[in-house]
Amino acid sequence: xxxxxxxxxxxxxxxxxxxxxxxxxxxxxxxxxxxxxxxxxxxxxxxxxxxxxxxxxxxxxxxxxxxxxxxxxxxxxxxxxxxxxxxxxxxxx
Ligand SMILES: [Cu+2]
Numbered sequence: 491x492x493x494x495x496x497x498x499x500x501x502x503x504x505x506x507x508x509x510x511x512x513x514x515x516x517x518x519x520x521x522x523x524x525x526x527x528x529x530x531x532x533x534x535x536x537x538x539x540x541x542x543x544x545x546x547x548x549x550x551x552x553x554x555x556x557x558x559x560x561x562x563x564x565x566x567x568x569x570x571x572x573x574x575x576x577x578x579x580x581x582x583x
Contacts, residue, residue, distance in 0.1 A: 509559030511541070515581040516552045518545075518570060526575065527552075533573035537561050551580065 518530060527545035530552055534543040539560025545552040554566055563579050570577040 509557045511555060512558045512563070513553060513555050513583055514563045514566060514579055516554065516567060516570065516577040517580045518550050518552055518575050518577045520575050521545075521547055521550050523547075529573055530570055530575050533569045533575075534566060537565055537569045540566070552577070 518526075521527060521530065524547060527547050531543050531545045534540055534545075534552060534554055537556070539557040541555045541557065543552055543554045552570070556563075556566065563582055567577045567579065
């Protein structure tokens with residue numbers, strides 16, 4: 491039997507207690523038409539742990555709320571980049 495399993499399960503169950511909601515603002519300089527924010531929003535909300543995203547074409551920014559126990563700001567920039575829109579973090583809190 492694997493003795494590590496009960497410990498791993500315990501860690502998994504306890505994880506939500508340590509998770510902290512984060513908000514990050516991403517800069518998306520290549521968004522240039524009204525379809526872009528839709529694509530970006532879909533890409534962001536497909537990342538497990540993302541609870542909400544608001545994409546602003548005028549500012550070329552996205553504000554994303556996520557659970558830092560499930561994902562990272564870096565995973566979000568990768569997600570938009572994979573969707574065709576390279577992004578960088580401009581603000582995190
Ligand atoms: Cu577009």
